[in-house]
Amino acid sequence: MSKASEAIEPDPATSAAPQSLGRLLRRAAAQFGNKIFVEDGAGRAISFTEAAHRV
Incomplete structure (x- = not known):
């Protein structure tokens, strides 16, 4: 189990740049x-x- 104070590294395969x-x-x-x-x-x-x- 990880501690709450540890930073969670984003997974590059699933974290794409946000789109409008x-x-x-x-x-x-x-x-x-x-x-x-x-x-x-x-x-x-x-x-x-x-x-x-319309957006």
């Missing part, structure tokens, strides 16, 4: 297209692709 939300949404939209729907702030269902372009 817009970039992440655009990548997901390119992969899933209009198959996923989300709710916008007004309560309307919009496609994932449209949501990605």
Whole structure:
């Protein structure tokens, strides 16, 4: 067991540089297209692709 005071080293294989939300949404939209729907702030269902372009 490790002590709480020990530093935890990040695993380079799993710790990628953080991405912006817009970039992440655009990548997901390119992969899933209009198959996923989300709710916008007004309560309307919009496609994932449209949501990605709004960010």
